[in-house]
Amino acid sequence: MEYQDIRQHLQTARQASSEMGITTVQALADATEALLSMQPATPDSEVELRETVHRSVDVVSLLIHDAGRRRQGYPPAALHEAVHTLFEQIERLRPGLVRPQLTH
Secondary structure (H helix, E strand, O other), X not given: OOHHHHHHHXXXXXXXXXXXXOHHHXXXXXXXXXXXXXXXXXXHHHHHHHHHHHHHHHXXXXXXXXXXXXXXXXXXXXXXXXXXXXXXXXXXXXXXXXXXXOOX
């Protein structure tokens, strides 16, 4: 996935999450876009950055899918730990990003 494709996916996710009231997706999309603007210092940090961006896209998709399933009456998926860990990873890569209250 090219970064432009990722930005487009994040924009679509923002729209879907706004309709469903998923604030965590908005915060995660914002943090992921901040990562996309980073210039990694080393090849290792570039790999970690790329992996974190792709993991973010996956978690965003899972959160939206889970919200849709909840609307159909299914129980919530256990995504809190994945989101928490991902925000920690993002904070390690880009210190100072505000970590929001995690709700979905």
